[in-house]
Amino acid sequence: MEKQFLTDAAERYYHNEMTPEERVYFEKLRNDNPEADQIVVEHLFFLEQLDRLSRIQKLRQVMNTVEDKLEVEGAIQLKNNKFKAKVIHIWKRYKRTISVAAAAAVVVSVFTASGVSIFSQNKKAALTPLVDRKLNQMEHKLNQMENKLKDVATPQTTPFEANFRATGFLLNRNGYIITNAHVANLARNLIVENAKGVQFTAESIYSNTLTDIAILKITDSNFKRTGPLPYTFREEDADLAEQIFTLGYPREEIVYNQGYLSALSGYYGDTTSYQIGISVNPGNSGGPVLNKNGEVIGVITSKETNADGVVFAIKAESIYQAVKEIKEREQDTIKIVNDNSLKGHDRVQQIKSLSNYVFKVKGN
Amino acid sequence: MKKNLGYFSSLTVLTDRQVDNFNDERALLKGLASHDPHAIELIYRQNYGVIEGFIIKNNGFAEDARDVFQEAMVILFEKAQSDSFELNCLIKTYLFSVSRRIWLKRVQKNKKTYLPEMDILEETIPVEEDLETHLKRNEDLDLMEAAMNKIGEPCKSLLEAFYLQKKSMPEIADQFGYTNADNAKTQKYKCLNRLKKIFFSQYKTEE
Numbered sequence: 001m002e003k004q005f006l007t008d009a010a011e012r013y014y015h016n017e018m019t020p021e022e023r024v025y026f027e028k029l030r031n032d033n034p035e036a037d038q039i040v041v042e043h044l045f046f047l048e049q050l051d052r053l054s055r056i057q058k059l060r061q062v063m064n065t066v067e068d069k070l071e072v073e074g075a076i077q078l079k080n081n082k083f084k085a086k087v088i089h090i091w092k093r094y095k096r097t098i099s100v101a102a103a104a105a106v107v108v109s110v111f112t113a114s115g116v117s118i119f120s121q122n123k124k125a126a127l128t129p130l131v132d133r134k135l136n137q138m139e140h141k142l143n144q145m146e147n148k149l150k151d152v153a154t155p156q157t158t159p160f161e162a163n164f165r166a167t168g169f170l171l172n173r174n175g176y177i178i179t180n181a182h183v184a185n186l187a188r189n190l191i192v193e194n195a196k197g198v199q200f201t202a203e204s205i206y207s208n209t210l211t212d213i214a215i216l217k218i219t220d221s222n223f224k225r226t227g228p229l230p231y232t233f234r235e236e237d238a239d240l241a242e243q244i245f246t247l248g249y250p251r252e253e254i255v256y257n258q259g260y261l262s263a264l265s266g267y268y269g270d271t272t273s274y275q276i277g278i279s280v281n282p283g284n285s286g287g288p289v290l291n292k293n294g295e296v297i298g299v300i301t302s303k304e305t306n307a308d309g310v311v312f313a314i315k316a317e318s319i320y321q322a323v324k325e326i327k328e329r330e331q332d333t334i335k336i337v338n339d340n341s342l343k344g345h346d347r348v349q350q351i352k353s354l355s356n357y358v359f360k361v362k363g364n
Numbered sequence: 365m366k367k368n369l370g371y372f373s374s375l376t377v378l379t380d381r382q383v384d385n386f387n388d389e390r391a392l393l394k395g396l397a398s399h400d401p402h403a404i405e406l407i408y409r410q411n412y413g414v415i416e417g418f419i420i421k422n423n424g425f426a427e428d429a430r431d432v433f434q435e436a437m438v439i440l441f442e443k444a445q446s447d448s449f450e451l452n453c454l455i456k457t458y459l460f461s462v463s464r465r466i467w468l469k470r471v472q473k474n475k476k477t478y479l480p481e482m483d484i485l486e487e488t489i490p491v492e493e494d495l496e497t498h499l500k501r502n503e504d505l506d507l508m509e510a511a512m513n514k515i516g517e518p519c520k521s522l523l524e525a526f527y528l529q530k531k532s533m534p535e536i537a538d539q540f541g542y543t544n545a546d547n548a549k550t551q552k553y554k555c556l557n558r559l560k561k562i563f564f565s566q567y568k569t570e571e
């Protein structure tokens with residue numbers, strides 16, 4: 001009965017229903033009697049949780065009513081209207097921004113795309129954003145045509161329907177390639193393509209979503225050991241303001257860009273990456289970041305979406321870590337040779353040599 | 365790093381329509397804090413569309429948008445209710461930032477989709493901390509809901525009537541058919557003890 005009295009009192013205390021005298025008495029009781037105090041504290045915490053639940057449930061009720069109202073008005077999308085939502089939304093976006101002819105084309109492609117998603121309902125997460133994917137396929141078609149026109153001489157490669165493209169670069173001459181985990185995890189089938197347009201099948205042997213480093217291994221029997229790597233990997237931190245450059249595939253063609261090291265930490269102070277000032281685009285993910293001596297200091301991973309020129313690169317240290325982890329798992333031993341042949345050459349020479357070691361990574 | 369735009373610096377990017385409603389914003393937050401349906405509806409009208417658009421564009425469905433928006437509203441609601449509350453950006457910016465983080469988190473959980481190219485024109489502010497606290501507190505809330513579901517009837521209804529719907533003891537006695545309020549109170553006490561036991565036992569095992 002005493003306990004009931006205490007919790008009762010605690011409740012009235014919590015709701016401010018005590019007279020001042022009662023309050024003083026109650027506080028004294030708690031003060032003198034640790035056991036009673038413990039019961040009260042526990043109960044107060046419990047009441048707070050209950051109260052919070054009550055408040056949030058009430059809020060959710062109101063929100064549900066509001067949502068129903070707005071849904072009837074047509075101000076917000078129907079809850080279960082899965083396919084229509086996307087189409088309408090994209091239509092709304094595009095009808096404002098592009099010319100009538102282009103809009104018509106997009107709408108057509110969007111409709112075929114939603115047709116595809118009907119048949120693969122459960123693969124929602126595997127689909128890359130509709131429009132981008134579509135554009136990529138268009139680009140792919142264009143490329144096919146371009147290639148056919150361009151070189152009749154080179155043997156026809158088997159067409160690979162990729163739905164994304166990123167960058168990767170060799171870790172050693174035996175066909176190990178570094179790229180981002182977010183790239184490797186996108187795909188079931190992966191291929192890499194060198195600067196000459198020759199494609200090799202590859203598989204992901206390591207992928208760490210925390211550091212965002214993945215290592216691919218070229219499994220293709222046509223792949224032959226390359227010459228020695230011209231660049232080395234820098235294990236220590238690079239210096240602030242250091243001039244840096246990158247090669248990558250934001251387009252089907254290799255693209256060079258240069259910039260500087262802006263900060264020794266990345267997004268929200270992440271010390272495993274750098275912030276760099278450089279212009280990159282989707283497709284640059286997984287590309288190497290090198291300093292003027294031809295040392296790889298990092299791997300491009302992401303950019304701040306709402307700010308210009310704020311790019312993040314994973315520190316090369318994480319590459320060493322990956323190699324170590326692979327070895328510890330007794331999965332494979334990857335040798336990193338540290339013999340730099342880029343140092344002292346001018347940039348044009350460096351890029352000429354480097355571009356043979358930077359690959360397109362594609363997948364579906 | 366992320367731009368930390370305070371209220372005044374965000375003024376520079378505001379459109380005319382938005383500048384004069386600093387007071388409206390405060391009124392809206394007050395309304396939200398007190399469950400006012402009009403305020404909540406207005407917040408929906410002003411903000412839901414942008415966030416729905418963002419989520420749908422980034423591989424989500426209308427259903428996801430509802431979920432995420434409600435979650436963001438709960439966070440803002442609890443912020444608005446706290447004594448030390450001060451929002452140093454627009455409601456719109458806050459809701460968008462929180463919703464964006466929640467959605468990114470969910471997508472990253474699924475791992476398969478990476479979204480490097482979301483072109484956000486809306487400005488955002490760092491909300492990581494708010495979100496962390498919220499997620500932590502939500503665990504407590506889940507435990508409480510789970511405990512509620514475990515105690516069974518009539519305890520569940522009785523406690524809900526008193527603690528969640530805030531009905532008075534005589535009302536409850538009447539509704540549940542107790543002969544007087546004191547009997548109902550004794551029963552409520554017993555039920556509460558059971559709920560407490562379940563709640564704290566889950567709590568301990570969770571840790």
